[in-house]
Amino acid sequence: MATAFGSQFSALRGRRRERWRDLSPMRKREAKMGLLFITPWIIGVLLFSLFPFVASFLLSFTKYNIVAPPKWVGLEHYVHIFTDDPLFLKSLRNTGVYVGGSVAIRIVLGFALALLLNAKVRFLGLWRTLFYLPSIVPIVALSVIWLYVLNARAGLLNSLLYAIGLPRFRWFADPDIAMIGYLIMSTTWVGVTMVIFLAGLQGIPEEYYDAAKIDGANVFQRLLRVTIPLMTPTIYLNILINIINAFQVFTQVFIMSDGQGGPRDATRTYVLHLFDHAFQYLPPQMGYSSALAWILFMIIFAFTAVIVATSQRWVFYQGSEANS
């Protein structure tokens, strides 16, 4: 998808824009048919993307509780968020821990597993299926299961730690390590990243490795000089997608902490905080929540922009300048 962006951009740059009145009658007919086919999406993007995007920006400057019409309050919410909402910073920090930890886990573990499976293992399909399996489990069921995996008294993880002679932890009962519980749980979705990496690895031509071998490169040199550079577009894309998603972590935290983000707000994530204001407060604070949403949007946008901007330095596109 990242490369899709690249190629779309270059397509835009390369071609002179066609104007409607310059088109021949036949091309006009073709254009009309095309627009007719994409009409459902145009309506959809106006209703479900553009309208809410603009509306939530405007609502962020109002007091709005759904029942009464919105009342303009200017920058009041933003001032309040930055000066008088301790849970804003706390939820941001919790979310930061989740983003950093879970993205690292998914990229590193996903890549490592893909490398293992790419080492000409037998029953490749079977292993891939087994690793991918947990990520298709509905998140509600997963949350119910992991509440028990991380149960302080008799959970699976503590049983494992006990069996190999390590100390046990109180996980979700201990505010200092409660977020770590969600990081461990996030290994569940490593299979998705692994599958994507594996397909990328399988696309690297064998000749590259043969050439490196002839030049006397050992396994690690081949990994560092051949595999990783060729995989940078896929790594880049996965970092991007996973960061965007991780910032919005909500469902498992909502279910497992029963909407509270406990203990003592130690697992209150940003979206949970925002959801709280919009849907759990009485009366609902939809305006305040919209301001929180827009701050989140700006944060995600900034991260995306930085990653995209720095990508030129470390993302390597094979044999073409088209995407750089």
Place this chain on the structure above:
Amino acid sequence: MTSAAPTQNIIMEGDAVTRLTRIIGRVLLYLLLIVMSLWFLAPLFWMFMSSLMPLDQVGVFPVQWIPRVWQPENYTQALEFWNFGTTFRNTMFIAIVSLIGDIGSCTIVAYGFARFRFPFRDTLFLILLATLMLPFAVRLIPVYAAYDAIGWIDTFYPLIVPNFFGNAFYIFICRQFFLGIPQDLLDAAKIDGASEMRIFTQVMIPLARPAIVVIAILSFQNSWNDFLGPLIYLKDPDLHTLAIGLYKFTSLPGQGGIYNQQMAASTMMVLPVLIVFFLFQKQFIQGANISGLKG
């Protein structure tokens, strides 16, 4: 001959060493794969096993894996508490109608993007890709307020209707597929006098079956697993979906302790997804891959 023998011997020894390291490497590799599989599968295996255990066995430390007494009645008891029949019907209804909407709208829109030239086509497609990066939190409140204003809260419409206006990701999948179909085939159909609509329904759709299966699976999985949507739009218990039913069943005060029945309920929600997964494994993996590679 005699002078060559020692070197040959050394080479043989070297071979034996590399073979030994290779064997050790292989053993370690498979050991690692087994350990990782256990990590990924143990929670699911335990879900199933504990769903058949007596309650007092579930809380034993360290954890036990085999039920002391097999207790399938956990399932019937879970069914009693958890309104499975209604929630299952609601979920199936939402999932099937959404699936029809997704397939219909996404194939049509993707065909428009793939096969026609029109002004601003590439700009529009770029916008389509950009919407994938818009956080759901930004849309949540205005969309909710709008549904509230037109009286759609406590109806299935908010969960179904948007699917008839195209999903950016599915459109992307489908467009990639359409682009791969040779133009000659369409030209031949055109020469035979087929209309655009006929070409679309009778040539393109049958050819696009693999892409449609991927979309169908993703769409179904999405409806089946969705939590946030039903949580905010469906307050009436008679409209609840499986996901909400399971959540309520596990979070009701006083039911916090009946882990075996909760695991039975979870198993019932997971099982259909697992069956679909094993039937359509290839398409699941493809679905994951398209998001990462194509384009």
